[in-house]
Amino acid sequence: GPGFVPRVRGVLDEHSIQFTQVYSSWLTAGQTVRGQFSTLCSSLPNIGGAAVYIAHPQLRVRCLQQLFKESGYQTIWLNGFAKSYHNKLLFESLHGMDTFLDIEYFRSRGITKWLGDWGLGDRSVLAESLKALEAAAAADGNKELSSGPERGPDPQPVPSPKGRRDPAAGGKPFFAHLITLSTHHPHSIIPEGPVPEAIKAAAAGRPEYLGYVSRLRYADEAIGDFFEKFFASPLAKNTVVFVLGDHSITTQPHVKLNEVQRREMAFRVPFGIVTAGLREPARIEYPIHQADVAPIIAAVAGIAGKVTWLGRPAFSGEGTPWL
Secondary structure, X not given: OOOOOHHHHHHHHHHEEEEEEEEOOOOOOOHHHHHHHHHHHOOOOOOOOOOHHHHOOOOOOOOHHHHHHHOOOEEEEEEOXXXXXXXXXXXXXXXXXXXXXXXXXXXXXXXXXXXXXXXXXXXXXXXXXHXXXXXXXXXXXXXXXXXXXXXXXXXXXOOOOOOOOOOOOEOOOEEEEEEOOOOOOOOOOOOOOOOOHHHHHHOOOOHHHHHHHHHHXXXXXXXXXXXXXXXXXXXXXXXXXXXXXXXXXXXXXXXXXXXXXXXXXXXXXXXXXXXOOXXXXXXXXXXXXXXXXXXXXXXXXXXXOOOOOOOOOOOOOOOOOOO
């Protein structure tokens, strides 16, 4: 780990509360939207059946973005691929997301470099996303983000609740859902992600794993750059970043694993709560499920409402049982 993700580890070790045992529940196709459904709607992802985003986009559940919207927040979705893929635009539009910035938006900002099979390279998309969020926090940010064809349904004017608005920024607070893509399988070695020589030699017979390591090296630099710019941004004084994996992978490393390790690895994801001014970084060792993430975010943000959630804000004990 320290050999090929040093910058992300540094951010998590110095600026975050890390949950070290976090699990997703996916068994079949649509892994990303299953993870997003579990995370944003605090539910299990229809295990064994069709992904909810794809087959049941009008399901009557209350998701995190709806709760933020009702609390006076802008809701913004950012992704370097097509917003319509796997019904993301339809599902999230119906569940509280107002503004959608996808591949066409980022191309309009001059980003054209495609990386892998699933969209524009994370490094440029993350840098441009930070600019978009800074604009959202400004007085005219909503107007800036709402221009062009990359919108969801027209957002309804909602007054900012007391205590939420930053007078220096002038704009409404935002809830943003930003998805990275460059570590998505299938994995191949890329020039932007040089594999450390020691790992290249040790895992010479596992090209898929070496490709995965290469993508992690690239992601480490991309995410490291993002946080470096974020910590220097005015946003850092009152913004919390929740870093989460949507799902895990089954790509096997070169080291020997037993059956329990292999099974567990397929469902374990990273999760850290990152703030610039964190007084005391911490590691929480007990297990939680992705369904616990929405209640945790709501608790940190201090928002509440009637919800249909299975998870719990797991700061004082184990989270929801996982399958």
